[in-house]
Amino acid sequence: MDQPRLGRTWRECDVLIRVNKKEVPILSPYNNHTISIPNGFGPAFHPMDKQECRTFLNLSAHHKIVLGLAPLIERKGFSYLIDAMEQVIKKDPSVICYIGGSGPEKKNLKDRIQVKGLQKNVFLPGFLPESHIVRWINSADVFVLPSLHEGNPTVMFECLGCGVPFIGTAVGGIPEIITSDTYGYVCKSADADDLARAIIRALDKAWDVKAITGYAKKFSWDSIGCEIMGVYKELVRLSVPHR
Secondary structure (H helix, E strand, C coil): CCCHHHHHHHHHHCEECCCCCCHHHHCCCCCCEEECCCCCCCCCCCCHHHHHHHHHHHCCCCEEEEEECCCHHHHCCHHHHHHHHHHHHHHHHCCCEECCCCCCCHHHHHHHHHHCCCCEEEEEEEEECCHHHHHHHHHHHHHHHCCCCCCCCCHHHHHCCCCCEEECCCCCHHHHHHCCCCCCCCCCCCCHHHHHHHHHHHHHCCCCCHHHHHHHHEEHHHHHHHHHHHHHHHHHHHCCCCC
């Protein structure tokens, strides 16, 4: 990456928009008109009947399901999810975990599952078709993204749109969105013990789907698009010469 060219580009912009507030101070030295507007989710992500989704995907109708979904790269932290599931399964051997996606970490994750003897509880289904992702999310009792670094993951908003509680780590913009235990939990990054406690707590909780989806409305692309459009309208207003 050409850092000098990138810095010059940032300085010459009228406004910089970042997806989380945490990184605004990092960009502000390049441009003092730096603001934060989060990612969002599309209308395809909405609550669906859990059992119908599980039947469609040929998943168990009776087990509690933990779902993770992202490219299988080290930054996504799925090795910590596998370590956490070892503890979760000791408490409840019927819990099943699916980690969807493909990438260079797949073999390492598969080996980790085998070494820990979790082959009957933790599965790597591989790449999930885009058209099936909403059903996978709706099939889950809880979604987990144990990232080591993030901006503001779109899948977090998609989960909230489906009314599924989200467990993430305290990186990037995740703590700015999961601001209440009503929507999910935020745990320490690279900490399997803390992650396991959050998953166990989440699986034992009766979640209010309407509260989650009601909160998610502010992150629909319609709402986020209006925020972005407001920025453009203000720029146009300021650029029009006053008579």
